[in-house]
Amino acid sequence: MAVRSIVQIGDPALRRVADPVPPDEIGAPWVQQLVDDLVDTMRHANGAGLAATQIGEPWRIAVMEVTHNPRYPYKPPIPLTVAINPVIEPLDGEMVDINEGCLSVPWRGVVARHVNVSAQYLDRDGVAHDEVKRGLTAGTWQHECDHLDGIVFADRADPATFMTWEMFERHHRAAFVERITAFVEWAGS
């Protein structure tokens, strides 16, 4: 168990395209330790998700979990999910604007995300999953999978929407939470 330091925007580690984990190595101590470190680090930082590239490890592993998250209190719950070699695909053209943050970026911004995606991945036991993700949860999957390709949300956001967390709280939170809460109720996740 270890809380690792999270690399910040500008660190080349955040721009690396991560390598697939050889499936026959998922049970190996180095993979299991890396998964444990990702979970510990995500929870310590109150993140909704964390990709291995964010702790400087160029492997296609992301973890996600939302319980009662003080950074994102409007996000619906996500049970602890370990996604190894995830592949996501949009299922249709439906989009939603999400005001996102990131543990590797000190500001927030608005990103258009797909509402419905398919997600194929291996869990930490090497079991294959093929699931549909929807709503804000689908947005979280897109955010984390982007990290594994060296992409951060700021690349996809209109820079005119960038804001500090303080300015989010002061000027944007109320309207965003009202809109996104209605969206979550409609989408069911």
Ligand code: ZN
């Ligand atoms: Zn992020």
